[in-house]
Every structure is written in structure tokens, then in C-alpha cells.
Amino acid sequence: MGPDGVKNLRNIAIIVVLAVAVxxxxxxxxxxxxxxxxxxxxxxxxxxxxxxxxxxERREVIMGLDDRLRGVLYGSLxxxxxxxxxxxKWWNAGGVGTLVWLVLMCLALYGVYYVWRAYRAY
Numbered sequence: 001m002g003p004d005g006v007k008n009l010r011n012i013a014i015i016v017v018l019a020v021a022v023x024x025x026x027x028x029x030x031x032x033x034x035x036x037x038x039x040x041x042x043x044x045x046x047x048x049x050x051x052x053x054x055x056x057e058r059r060e061v062i063m064g065l066d067d068r069l070r071g072v073l074y075g076s077l078x079x080x081x082x083x084x085x086x087x088x089k090w091w092n093a094g095g096v097g098t099l100v101w102l103v104l105m106c107l108a109l110y111g112v113y114y115v116w117r118a119y120r121a122y
Contacts, residue, residue: 073111076111083104
């Protein structure tokens with residue numbers, strides 16, 4: 001098992017004990033939903049901070065783009081964000097919803113790729 005084998009087994013046991021506690025204790029589902037929501041807010045906050053930092057470091061390049069290309073970039077990022085927010089709704093809608101979700105994500109990714117290719121062509 002190696003030198004960290006006991007440590008790994010201990011970590012797995014902690015996860016199992018926490019899962020059983022959430023499963024068996026009263027209001028465990030509410031507590032797990034609360035923890036999940038807190039972690040989701042922290043994750044989204046981290047992504048927003050990453051996007052802000054990326055924008056601040058590359059704003060000269062972004063402002064140097066043609067107005068049309070900048071509009072395509074912002075529109076693609078907005079489309080991708082809205083599509084990601086509505087993922088659960090589209091996927092629960094069935095086959096057509098899943099197809100629409102895939103098309104919208106592909107359009108958003110293609111828009112970012114189009115702007116990147118135009119930027120590299122200068």
C-alpha cells in the first residue's frame with residue numbers, strides 16, 4: 001500500500017462516516033444542501049474572481065480588438081454563461097433540450113474560437 005496507505009484509508013473512513021451521518025441523522029439532508037450551496041457559492045465566486053483577473057491582465061488586448069470582434073467575444077461569453085446556468089432545465093427537457101443545449105454551447109465556444117483566430121491573424 002505504501003507509506004500513505006494508512007492516511008488514505010483514514011480519509012476514506014472519514015468520508016464514509018460523514019456520508020452515514022448525513023444519511024441517518026435527522027435534518028441531514030438539509031445540512032448537506034446547505035453545505036452544498038455554500039461550496040457552490042464559493043466556487044462561483046472563485047470563477048468570477050478568475051474572470052476578473054483574466055480581464056484585468058488582458059484588457060489592453062481586448063480593447064485592441066475590432067468592435068465587431070469584441071461584440072462577438074462578449075456575446076459568446078454571455079451565451080455560454082446563460083447556457084451553463086440553464087443546464088439542468090435543458091437536460092431535464094429531454095432529447096430536444098439536450099440538443100439545443102449542445103448547439104448553444106457549440107455556438108458559444110465557436111464564437112470564442114473565432115475571436116481567438118482573428119486575434120492571432122493580426
